Amino acid sequence: MIRAFKEEDTEAVIRIWLEASILSHSFIDKAYWEEKADAMRTLYLPLSEVVVDEDKDTGEVVAFIAFVEDYLAALFVAPAHQKKGVGSRLLALAKKMRDTLELSVYAENERAVAFYRKNGFRMTDKRIEEMTGHTELLMVFP
Template sequence: MIRAFKEGDMPRIIDIWLTASVIAHDFIEQSYWEEKTEDMRSIYLPSSKTFVYTDEESNDVLGFISLIDNYIAAIFIVPSCQGKGIGKQLISFVKEKHGKLELGVYNKNLNSISFYKQQGFLISGEKIEEHTGETELIMTYTK
């Protein structure tokens, strides 16, 4: 089930974000992500519209997607639950609400690039991400 974020979801979302970020971005030091935890809690999540995917039986949060207008600022799934359609459901959920979506993804994150292409996103540009110095691809989806 997909529902709007509740304040009580914050600890679980931060845990999912940190765990999945370290795994997906193994080309960036783990300490970088750990240092960003408080920013996620106090700046990024509060400034975005976030939806969570919960397990229908346990009600446990298994993933989330955060938007700032039409920009997907974050989408993260519990690593052990990846590849089970949760990310696809979250993307489909926001596609229903937006005719155009954009996101940034590190060019070394090949699994995510492939996933976004499968969801209909196209590479529309690239830039250097200022905090990490890594190349980030800009991907867009248009209905």
């Protein structure tokens, strides 16, 4: 069930973000993500509009999206729930919630790049992300 984020979802969202980030970004040291967890909790989540997806059987939060205006700051699915349509369902909702969506994704995260391209996003630019030194693709929908 997709619903608005509640404060009590914070730790589940942080866990999903951390596990999925480490899995999807193996080209970046795990410690980088672990060091960012507190900023996610205290800075990024409070500044964002967050929507979560709960497992229909267990009620456990298994995925989330986060917006800052028209910027899709996050779309993360717990590793055990990936490749089951959860991310596609959340992205479809994001497209309904915003006329335009912008995002950035690491070029080396080929699975995510392909996912966004398959869902109608196009690359508008690329840049070197300052904190990691890795290339990010800037993408937009439509």
